Amino acid sequence: MPLSTAATDASSPADASGEQLIRRFAWQAVDMLDWLAQFGGETDGGVTRLLYSPEWQQAQTALSRRMLQLGFEPYYDEAGNLFGRLAGKQPDSRAVLTGSHIDTVLHGGRYDGAYGIIAGLIAAAYLRERYGQPLRSIEIVAFAEEEGSRFPLTFWGSGNATRIYSADNPPPVRDADGVTLADAMHAAGFGLNRFEPAGRNDWEAFVELHIEQGSVLERERCAVGIVQGIVGQQRFTFEVTGVSNHAGTTPMGDRQDALCGASEMILAVREEAVKFGDPMVATVGQLTVVSGASNVVPGHVHFTMDARHPDPTELDLFCRTIEKRLERLAGRSGLSLTSRRWMTAAPIPMNAELAAAGESSCRARGLSFRSMYSGAGHDAQLFAAVCPTAMIFVPSRAGISHSPDEHTEPEQLGAGIAVLADLLHSLAYR
C-alpha cells in the first residue's frame, strides 16, 4: 500500500521529496523506538515502565539527554513530566505542545505513548532544520503517567499540566505494594519543589500522535486517522442473585441459576450493541461467580459493562435500554438484578480547525485518511478543555495494543510524523 505520493502544496513542509521525507521519518522513528524500548524492555519484546519506577527514571533521564543532543532544552516539572523546549522568536508567546506519555501498562508494547514522544522530537527537529527557529516555542512532552498501571489513577502527567491534579497534593492512592503515590514521587525526586511548577496556562495548542489501538485504519487501509473526538463512556456493575444449590440434587427445572442468567445478559449486551451499530461498543470484561464451586449451582454473580459512544444521547439510550432488557431477563428467570453505574465520562470533541488542518495535510501528501472517534482515553482529552487540541492516529497491526505484539509499519510511523510536522508548522511558524 503506497502511503504517500509526491505532493506539491508549497505552503506546507511537504515538497517534491515527500516520499523520501516519510521514509526518513520512518527510519528515525524505528531507531528511536528501539532505543527507548530498552528502558523497561523485556526479553520477549514487551516493555514495562511503571510511574516513578527505576525503568521509568532511566527512560526519562535518557530522553532528557537525547533532547539536549537534538537541540532541545530539557526540563522537568514537579510531577515528573519531561519537556524538551525549542524556544520561539516571540519570547513571551504561548507554547505549542506535542508528545504523549512515557509510562506503559504491565508487559505492554513499544508504541503506545512512546511513539507520540519520539515523533514530536523528530518532527520538531526537522522543522528547525528546514525552517529555522519557530515564531512560537515548540515543546515536546513525555508525560509522567497516563495508563493507571501502577496506581489506581490515570492521567497523572497531563492532569498536572492542565491543573486537574497537583503534585503538591497527590491523591492518597497506593500501588500493589502499599507505596503511596506521594512516597513514590518523592523517592524519584519529584514533588519536592526542585523543578518547574507543573500547572500552567500558557498552552497555545496540543497535538498528540498515537497508535490507534484498534483495527479500523488497518481494515479500511487508511494511513492516518483524524480524531474528531474521544467517545463518552459509562461503566456499570450488575449483580445477579438466584439461589445457590446442590449441583447433584437440584433438577434443572428447579434452578434459579445466576450464571445462566448472567450468560443470557452478556449475550443481550452484545446483541444490543450490534443492533445500535458502529461506533457503539459494549463490553463485559469482568465476571465473578461468588463462592463458585464446580458442584454448586451459582446463586450470585456480578459482572461489569463498559459502554462507549461519541454521542452522549445514543450512549444514554443504549445504557437505559440495556438496564431495562437485563431487568426483564432477570424477572423471566426468577432472578433479581441490581445495577450500579460507577463511571460516566462525557464525549470530548477535538478542535475542528486543527482536525481540518490535519485532513489538508493528508490530502496534500496524498495520504489516505479517515475521520474517526477514539474509543480509548488519551492525554489529549485533558488538554481539550484548556487549549485547541488535535489527535492523529496511525494504524495498529491487528488492532493490538497493551501487548508486546503492538506493531505499526515503519512507513505508517513516518506518515504520522509528516502530518504532525505539518500541524506543528502551521501552529508555530505562522
Place this chain on the structure above:
Amino acid sequence: MPLSTAATDASSPADASGEQLIRRFAWQAVDMLDWLAQFGGETDGGVTRLLYSPEWQQAQTALSRRMLQLGFEPYYDEAGNLFGRLAGKQPDSRAVLTGSHIDTVLHGGRYDGAYGIIAGLIAAAYLRERYGQPLRSIEIVAFAEEEGSRFPLTFWGSGNATRIYSADNPPPVRDADGVTLADAMHAAGFGLNRFEPAGRNDWEAFVELHIEQGSVLERERCAVGIVQGIVGQQRFTFEVTGVSNHAGTTPMGDRQDALCGASEMILAVREEAVKFGDPMVATVGQLTVVSGASNVVPGHVHFTMDARHPDPTELDLFCRTIEKRLERLAGRSGLSLTSRRWMTAAPIPMNAELAAAGESSCRARGLSFRSMYSGAGHDAQLFAAVCPTAMIFVPSRAGISHSPDEHTEPEQLGAGIAVLADLLHSLAYR
C-alpha cells in the same frame, strides 16, 4: 399432609400406635438435633464442624457420653470415627451399621449428616426397649468426615471404615492454614494407635438415613425417598481462548470475545441437559475471566461443568454431545476450545432387597414414598462395595442444604426414623 396412618403389619415394629411412634421419634429427633447443633453452632443457626477442629472434638465427646447414657458402648477407631455399640446375642456376628457423618461444610445446617447419627441412636434405643437385645450387634456411627470442607479430600471417615483410606498413612493434603491431615489427626489424638483399628470387614449391612438435599420429595409430597443408587458424575474444565483487546477501540464486529463464547456454551449446557430430561443434571459452577478488566475484551475464560446421571451410558452420551456442541460453538465464533475431564465417578447401585424392605416399611406405615437416585455423594456409596447398603431420604425444605436454612419438619424426621427402625429390625433381629 398426614405422613402415617395406623398400620397393622405384625412383622414390623409398626403397630396400632404408629402415628404416636412417629411423633415420639419426631420430638426426640428435634431435641437431639438442637443439642448436637450447639457444638460448632453459630448465632444465625448455622453450624461449622470441620474435621478434628475443637468444635468437632466437642461434638464427638458429647456424643460418646450420650451413647453411654442411652445404653450403647461407645468407642473410637483410629480415624476418629465414633461408634456406639448395642451388642447382639450372637457373639461373633457381623455388625449391622447405621449412621452418617459428624462434620459439616463451612456455615452449614443442622441436619446434613447429624440427622443420620441421632436417628440411628433413637431407632436402636427404641428397638432395644421394644424387642430387647438384638441377635446381631447394631452399631451407630458418627463418621469423622465426609464433606471435604477442611481438607481437599472427602469420605475420610467411611473411607477408613471400608479400607479405602488408612489413618496409618493419610494422604499428604493440607488445610487452608497449611496444616497437614496427619498433623490435625494426631493433634486430635487419633492415628497414634490408641484406638480400635479403623479398617474392618465385619459389616453385615449399612443403612444411612439422610436429608434429600433436593426438592423432589417436597414437590411430590412424598414422606420418604428410597434410594436406588447414587448417580455417576463427570466433571470437566473448558478453556475458551479468543483475543484480548481494547474495549473502546475494537468494533463489535472485530471481536473474538471469550466471555461471549463461554456464555453461549453455558446456555448450551443447560439447554442440552433439559433436552435429555430428568434425572440428567449439568451445572457450570465456576467461571474465571483470566486477567479480566472492565475495559478489556476477554481473551481467555475457563469454566467447569459437573454432569450427573444414574445411567452411565446416558451420562457418557451427554458429555460427548456437549463436547461436540461446544466445539462447534467455539469454531463459529473464531474461538478455540480445550476440554479436560478431571473427574469420573461411576453410578453406584444400592442393595435392591434392602430398598424393597424400605418400600415395604413405608407401605406398612402408610407413608408416601418414591424410589429415587441420589444426586449427591454419601458415605453409603463406599459401603455399597463391601456389604448390602441402603439409603433413606427425608424431604429438605425448598431443597436447601449446606446452609443454615436447611430444614426438615419434625414429623418428616420421625417418619424417616420409623423406616430406619424397621430396616434395622429386619437386619438385626431375624
